[in-house]
Amino acid sequence: MLSEEQIARYSRHIILKEVGGKGQQKLFDGRVMIIGAGGLGSPIALYLAAAGVGTIGIADADVVDLSNLQRQVIHQTKDVGVAKVLSAKEKMQAINPELKVNTYREWISSANIGEIIKDYDFVIDGTDNFAAKFLINDACVLAGKPYSHGGILQFDGQTFTIEPGESACYRCIFPTPPPKDAIPTCSVAGVIGVLPGVIGTIQATEAIKFLLGKGELLTNRLLTYNALRMRFREVPVKKSAKCPICGENPTITELKDELDALNVCDLDDR
Amino acid sequence: MMNLTVNGKKAAIDGKDAVNIPALLTELKVEQPDYVTVELNGDILERENFETTLVKDGDSVEFLYFMGGGGR
Numbered sequence: 600m601l602s603e604e605q606i607a608r609y610s611r612h613i614i615l616k617e618v619g620g621k622g623q624q625k626l627f628d629g630r631v632m633i634i635g636a637g638g639l640g641s642p643i644a645l646y647l648a649a650a651g652v653g654t655i656g657i658a659d660a661d662v663v664d665l666s667n668l669q670r671q672v673i674h675q676t677k678d679v680g681v682a683k684v685l686s687a688k689e690k691m692q693a694i695n696p697e698l699k700v701n702t703y704r705e706w707i708s709s710a711n712i713g714e715i716i717k718d719y720d721f722v723i724d725g726t727d728n729f730a731a732k733f734l735i736n737d738a739c740v741l742a743g744k745p746y747s748h749g750g751i752l753q754f755d756g757q758t759f760t761i762e763p764g765e766s767a768c769y770r771c772i773f774p775t776p777p778p779k780d781a782i783p784t785c786s787v788a789g790v791i792g793v794l795p796g797v798i799g800t801i802q803a804t805e806a807i808k809f810l811l812g813k814g815e816l817l818t819n820r821l822l823t824y825n826a827l828r829m830r831f832r833e834v835p836v837k838k839s840a841k842c843p844i845c846g847e848n849p850t851i852t853e854l855k856d857e858l859d860a861l862n863v864c865d866l867d868d869r
Numbered sequence: 870m871m872n873l874t875v876n877g878k879k880a881a882i883d884g885k886d887a888v889n890i891p892a893l894l895t896e897l898k899v900e901q902p903d904y905v906t907v908e909l910n911g912d913i914l915e916r917e918n919f920e921t922t923l924v925k926d927g928d929s930v931e932f933l934y935f936m937g938g939g940g941r
Contacts, residue, residue: 639939727939750936757936772913777904777935785938795939821933832877834931835911 629810635725638795641673648691658703670792766818890919
């Protein structure tokens, strides 16, 4: 049951017929894991906290750097040098003190990701490197856990949602990671600061819709966005029979780290 | 001449009736051709079939790119 205060706080949700008191309770009972407390993770964490998602996990081993503040809006000037997960938790609980925020101050790997995601209903990829992106895909597909993929670079972003076994996964589109250093990184190539706000809020919307069980998820459609031309496009994608993890004869049956893909996005100081 | 739809936009290739994928990537000056995913008329192509797959007049092609950023 929602309290008086909760009814007031979430009144603009509750008057939506797709949410209502029941939906708001579903959000409060919901558990979402955000991997990465950076550009994408910032708006995702802020909006999910404000929306009243009751339990939010956030994983990142990094500390806040001055160069993060141009786009990582959950962190502030005073937070430079502070662990990103602690900086994020502070802002989330300032917005909404009744949330449970679980912090994981570690880089994800094949050794820990299973344990990190296992108690959550929905996972969001807000990471900055292909090793992590492929690992999240593989872990979520093997565990049957729905998740949202997001990626940004310069003025371009892409996102889609994966319902393992039901819809196309990341490897259905990109079977293997690119080799280390093959794809330019945000730190080398730059990224316009508002871009993760656009893509991250779409990812947060997917988590909320999933918890509510309303609407249509962004599955089997890769949504691409170009900020310079201000265009969104939807590219239909399909589950691939030859996908190395969710296809008919999968070659990936247990988690492994894509070591060749490590170090893609500014990870030299790991 | 072939008229194609490339990432939602019309594109024309002069002087040819059909090209394979490597030729298309060159013709359209696709960046990072070694890492792009190519979807032809809604189906994602396997890289090993790039040489033997022909793109013809009226086809629709999507190039999907890796985007690895998001965190720091």
